[in-house]
Amino acid sequence: MTRIQQALCREMHTFDALWHEIHLTLREIPLIFTRRESVVFLCLAGLTLIALDPHDFLDHITIIEAAFVWIFAEGIFAVVYFAILLGIAMLPAKNPQRVYLPIPSAAAFAVTTVFTESLIGALSNGVYIPKIWPDIIAFAAVAQLFEFLFVRYLLPDVLADIRKNAPLPPTQSMLTIGDHTWSIDDIAAISSNQHYLRVDLCDGTQTTVRARISDVIDTIEPDRGLQPHRSWWVARHAGPALISEGRKRWLTTQHGHKIPVARGRIDEVEKWLDTHPVHSSGTPES
Incomplete structure (x- = not known):
C-alpha cells in the first residue's frame, strides 16, 4: 500500500x-x-x-x-x-x-x-x-x-x-512480513514478543518473523481486525468475543486464543465490536 x-x-x-x-x-x-x-x-x-x-x-x-x-x-x-x-x-x-x-x-x-x-x-x-x-x-x-x-x-x-x-475490503488481501506472505483471510492473530512477531494461522500453524507490530498493523485495513493490546492484533474473521474475568477483560477467538485487553483500550474494543459484528461462526456480517 x-x-x-x-x-x-x-x-x-x-x-x-x-x-x-x-x-x-x-x-x-x-x-x-x-x-x-x-x-x-x-x-x-x-x-x-x-x-x-x-x-x-x-x-x-x-x-x-x-x-x-x-x-x-x-x-x-x-x-x-x-x-x-x-x-x-x-x-x-x-x-x-x-x-x-x-x-x-x-x-x-x-x-x-x-x-x-x-x-x-x-x-x-x-x-x-x-x-x-x-x-x-x-x-x-x-x-x-x-x-x-x-x-x-x-x-x-x-x-x-x-x-x-459493507463487505470486507478486497483491496488488501495479502500481508507480507519480511520474506513471508500470507492471505489475511488465513491469519487469526498476530502477537509481539520484543523484536519478533508470532503469526498464528487459522489452520493452527505458527510462524515467527522479525518485525514490529506497529509497522504491520499500519498496512492492514482497520475493518480487517483490531488491536486490543499493544502486543496483539486479532482478525475479524477469527470471531473475537469480549469476556470478563473479575476486573480483567479478554478477547477470545474460535481458534482458541485468549488475548488480554488493555485497560485503556476497553472502550475502543467495545466500540469496534459494536460496529463490526460477526456471526457466531466468526464470519463477518455483510
Missing part, C-alpha cells in the same frame, strides 16, 4: 466540540456523504444559509448567484477539510490519530471564507465589502454548530449502517 492508501485506511479518533468520540477512516468519508441522510442535511444547511443570508449577500447579488456561492463554499470547505485530515493521517504515529474536529474545521472555514468573499466581490463588481465583525465571526459560530449537529446526531448512525452492510 502507498503512504496515501495507508492514511486513507488508518483509523482516526475524532472528537466533536463537546469531546464526544467517533472512530472513522478517511476512505469512509465519501460513503458518508453519498448517504441520503447526509445529502438532505447538506441541502437543508444550504437552504438555511440562503434564507438567513448571514453575510447580506442578497443585497448585492441575486438569489441564484447566492445559491451558486453557497454550493461553491460547501465544496471548498469539504476539499480543504479532507486535505487537512489526510495530512494528519499521514503523520507517523504508533496509535490512531486523535483529532479535535473544531480545529481543522476552523482552518477549512478560514480558507473557504477567503474564496467566498472574493467571489462575492467579483460578482458584485467590487461593491460588496466583507464585514469581519460581526458577520464573519457570527457565521463561524453557525458553521461550528452545523458541524456539531452532524457529527453528534447524524454521523454515528450513518457510520454504523455503512459498516454493517
Whole structure:
C-alpha cells in the first residue's frame, strides 16, 4: 500500500466540540456523504444559509448567484477539510490519530471564507465589502454548530449502517512480513514478543518473523481486525468475543486464543465490536 492508501485506511479518533468520540477512516468519508441522510442535511444547511443570508449577500447579488456561492463554499470547505485530515493521517504515529474536529474545521472555514468573499466581490463588481465583525465571526459560530449537529446526531448512525452492510475490503488481501506472505483471510492473530512477531494461522500453524507490530498493523485495513493490546492484533474473521474475568477483560477467538485487553483500550474494543459484528461462526456480517 502507498503512504496515501495507508492514511486513507488508518483509523482516526475524532472528537466533536463537546469531546464526544467517533472512530472513522478517511476512505469512509465519501460513503458518508453519498448517504441520503447526509445529502438532505447538506441541502437543508444550504437552504438555511440562503434564507438567513448571514453575510447580506442578497443585497448585492441575486438569489441564484447566492445559491451558486453557497454550493461553491460547501465544496471548498469539504476539499480543504479532507486535505487537512489526510495530512494528519499521514503523520507517523504508533496509535490512531486523535483529532479535535473544531480545529481543522476552523482552518477549512478560514480558507473557504477567503474564496467566498472574493467571489462575492467579483460578482458584485467590487461593491460588496466583507464585514469581519460581526458577520464573519457570527457565521463561524453557525458553521461550528452545523458541524456539531452532524457529527453528534447524524454521523454515528450513518457510520454504523455503512459498516454493517459493507463487505470486507478486497483491496488488501495479502500481508507480507519480511520474506513471508500470507492471505489475511488465513491469519487469526498476530502477537509481539520484543523484536519478533508470532503469526498464528487459522489452520493452527505458527510462524515467527522479525518485525514490529506497529509497522504491520499500519498496512492492514482497520475493518480487517483490531488491536486490543499493544502486543496483539486479532482478525475479524477469527470471531473475537469480549469476556470478563473479575476486573480483567479478554478477547477470545474460535481458534482458541485468549488475548488480554488493555485497560485503556476497553472502550475502543467495545466500540469496534459494536460496529463490526460477526456471526457466531466468526464470519463477518455483510
